[in-house]
Amino acid sequence: MRETKYWTWHMAAGVVMLFLLGLHMLIMHLGGMTHLFAPIGGEAVSRANSLFRDGRLFFTVTYILLLGVALYHGLYGLRTILFELTLKPAVERLTTVVLLVVGIGLFGLGAWAAVVTHAIAIAGARG
C-alpha cells in the first residue's frame, strides 16, 4: 500500500496547490485588479507590500505549505518519470531515498527562509 499512500498524497498535494496557486495568482499577478494584501498601493511585489505580507503569520504558514506540497508533488512526479525508465529495483529504492533527502533539504531551506523573513518583517514593523 506504500505506492497507494504516495499517490493519494500526490493527488491531495495537487488539490492544495490548486488553491494556493490560485491565491498566489490573485495576489501577485492580478494585484492590479484585486489589490489583495497590498495595502501600501503600487505593485504587489514592491518591498513595502512584500514586508506587509511577510509579517503576517498566515502568509508564512502559506509559503511553507505551498513549498511543501509543491516539492512533494513535483518530486513524486519526477520519481514517476524516472521509474518509467525500467530501473533496477535497487536503483528505484536509491532514487526514492535521494529524492526524499533532496526534498527534505529544500523544504528545510525554504521553511527557514520564510521564518527568517517573517522575523525580519516583524522586527522592521516594530522599528
Place this chain on the structure above:
Amino acid sequence: MPESNKSVRQINFHITRYNPEDDRTPYVKTYTIPVREGMTVLDGLHYIKENVDASLAWRFSCRMGVCGSCGMLLNGRPTLACNTQILHIATTDLTVGPLPNFEIIRDLVPDLMTMFDKHRALKPYVARADDAEINDPAGEFYQSPKELEAYLQFTYCIKCGCCMAACPTLATDARYLGPMPLAAAERYNRDTRDDGRGERSKLAGGAHGAFRCHYAGECSRACPKGVDPAKAIQHLKRQLVLDYLHLARRKRPCQKVHGPGQGKPLPNIPAAPVKTV
C-alpha cells in the same frame, strides 16, 4: 454479387520480417498481392504464405475475432488481423508488423508470456476463503443482473495483447503491469462472488501497478472487443485510494443461496419442448 465479378486491387504488404536465428534486427519485406473486397488481413497473409513466401510466420486460430491470437500492428495500429478488412484500411499500401512492447519470437509472432505472467500474478479468478466450495461447489452464489453488469464488459477481453501494444507507459516501463492484467484484476474485484481484492491490491497498488497509468486511453481505443481497460484502471486507482483512506465500503462476498437447480425460476420462461428423441 458473384465472386468473380468483384474488383481486384493490387495491394503492397510491407511486412516486418525477423528470424532470430538469421537476422540481427527486424527488416521490412514487401509483397504485392491481389486483394478482393471482403478479404481480411489474415486472408492476405495466408495468400502470401501459400503463393509467395512460405517462410512467413504469424499466429492465428479462430479467424473470427474470438481467440485473440492474430493481434498485430496494421498501419501503425494494434488490432486483430482476422476482423480487419484490407480495403477498409489500405488503398495501395499496408504495413504489417508484430505487436510492439513484446519480444518478437519470429516475424509477426510476439512473445506474450510477459503479459500472461503479469496476468497470472494478479490472480484472475474468483478467490474466496471457502476454497472447498470453490473447488467442489455444493450450491449457487446469488448475483443480481445489476451486479453482473458492473463487470460484464471486462469479461469480453480475449487477451490478444492489443491494449498492451498500444500502451505508452508499457513502451518505456517493461515492469508496468499493463492494461490487460489490471483490467482483469478489476473484473474480479467487482465480482460480488470474489473476496481476493486485498491480495490483488498488493500488486495492483505497487510501484509498477495502476498508479503508473497516465490515462492516455490508447488501450481502450485499440481493444478490438470494445473493452475499456483505461476505465478499469481508473476504477482500480479509486478503489485503492478509498481502501487506503478506510473509506471503502466493507464488502462481503455473496453467499450461497441454494443447491444447483434449486433456484427460483425466472417468470415468463416458456417450457422446454417435448423430447422427440
